[in-house]
Amino acid sequence: MSVRVRFAPSPTGFLHIGSLRTALYNYLFAKHHGGTCILRIEDTDRTRLVDGAIEEQISSLAWAGVVFDEGPHVGGNYGPYTQSERFDLYRTYGMQLVDNGTAYYAFDTSEELDAMRQRQQAAGIAPKYDRSSMRNQYTLGEQETARLLADGAAHVIRLKVPLTTDVRFHDEIRGDVVVNGREIDDQILLKSDGFPTYHLANVVDDHLMEITHVIRAEEWLPSTPKHVLLYEAFGWNAPTFAHVPLLLNPDRSKMSKRHGDVMVRDFAAKGYFPDALVNFVALCGWHPGGDNEKFSMEDLIAAFSLERVNKAGAVFDYKKLEWMNGEYLKSRDPHELATALMPTLEQRGFVYIEPSFVADVITLLRERVTFLKDIAEFGDYLFGDTLCELTSDQIATITGNESVLAALRAFHAGFSAATLTDEATFKAHAQASAEQAGIKIGAMMKPLRLVLSHRDVGADLYRTLQLIGAERCSQRLASFLS
RNA sequence: GCACCGUUCGUCUAGGGGUUAGGACACCGCUCUUUCACAGCGGUAACACGGGUUCAAUUCCCGUACGGUGUACCA
Secondary structure (H helix, E strand, O other): OOOEEEEOOOOOOOOEHHHHHHHHHHHHHHHHOOOEEEEOEOOOOOOOOOOOHHHHHHHHHHHHOOOOOEEOOOEOOOOOOEHHHHHHHHHHHHHHHHHOOOEEEEOOOHHHHHHHHHHHHHOOOOOOOOOOOOOEHHHHHHHHHHHHHHOOOOOEEEEOOOOOOEEEEEEOOOEEEEEEHHHOOOOEEEOOOOOEOHHHHHHHHHHHOOOOEEEEEHHHHHHHHHHHHHHHHHOOOOOEEEEEOOEEOOOOOEOOOOOOOOEHHHHHHHOOOHHHHHHHHHOOOEOOOOOOOOOOHHHHHHHOOHHHEOOOOEEOOHHHHHHHHHHHHHHOOHHHHHHHHHHHHHHOOOOOOOHHHHHHHHHHHHHHOOOOOHHHHHOHHHHOOOOOOOOHHHHHHHHOOHHHHHHHHHHHHOOOHHHHOOHHHHHHHHHHHHHHOOOOHHHHHHHHHHHHHOOOOOOOHHHHHHHHOHHHHHHHHHHHHO
16 A cells, blocks of 8 residues: 655644644655655634635745645645535534444533533543533433424534543554543534534545555644544544654743744745755654764655654754754855845845856855855955945054054055965965064954955955955055055 | 653764763864864763663663643634
């Protein structure tokens, strides 16, 4: 049987980084096994829908390289892939359970349910639907139930959980899990608005779409027994379950904003490379063994297995992610990077710049920054002639010492395009200029850098001057010295 | 509260009955260097605790502690 997995988000907002990882694991698992990866939209909570969320999530996923073989946007033989378009299906299947005695009608109002929970809390017992005292098919009797239904009374369908039998299932990551029936609530399957809850819709769709492996976040582990019960009630075989560990905040709670970016689009906007993010996030909770940490999508697909997914949650380390991004920045082809940087440069007003020049600048500066777009800022003195303001400290560094100024004048005086033909010539000229003013070459370099770039730090000066070009260097020296 | 899941350096992790417990990020130091970086070299730093089982346990079992998740007509 070929592998079929699904990623099933709710369109309630932007794509969360944790969701990306769950989607990624599904994708990797499917591709590793030559299987099918499906996108299904779980929009059964009509109150939480967010406009445009589906499109945003799909595009965030696509940005990261997670694409689907089936889904609302690409079609497939198991559609529709949006649950609201499968509305009638769930009622039909829900009724099937009522008919076979594994689910039942209940008529309680939310106030009555609240009161029940309060009573239970006061009595110190776990809040759970009390089938024997609430208003449902069993306490009301068949006749009254039929009458209420005929009157169109608001009602829900609840799962009839066996009172004391153990529910057991195997999780690929966690092993065998056993939960006693008395711990499991009579979950609502069909809400009074006619929509299914997650649990019903999820099980029905996973079965109908022939899902073989349910790979989802650990937060679903506690409700899995309900799903197992549902499969049994329908007489269906349950898929294989695999609950992946959570992504965590530094305080080890479930990852959320507050501690940093959590939406995939935030990472994209910040300038992370999609493959760096994917590489990093794949390694949060999974490791193929060995010392390698760089994995392309192809590598990940080849290496991925559920057996090597960890059990414990992983704190999301933004620092290490930055390092990872830097690694990608350093290993990428400069010409490709130049193309990617062009829009940013244009935004900053640097137009008519040769891509090959940009590539040279990237090669020169990329070891010093984390993000590609940082180069537009960090190398502004290379791209344009409007330099940032010098601080008073910086001015003092240059003009505070008469010898330094003398060295700069000497440097300027003998400076020409020929000075930059090779590094030795440049060095010799700088050396001579410093000596003439009676200072060491080291004492002149920083002031020289400041005059030409208005920055304290930067790349190797010889290469920097070369890229600025002899003419612009001369102009900058002249305008400062005058 | 109850249920479930988890616990190797600060963080991500490798490992696995006998190891100097390995790597990476971060941090510190050194080297290189006109600066900042990069790179190279080196360093600090971990098997939560208590019982078993065993010749031997960080590794297997059981408890405890701690943490997380769940406990909705949300997913």
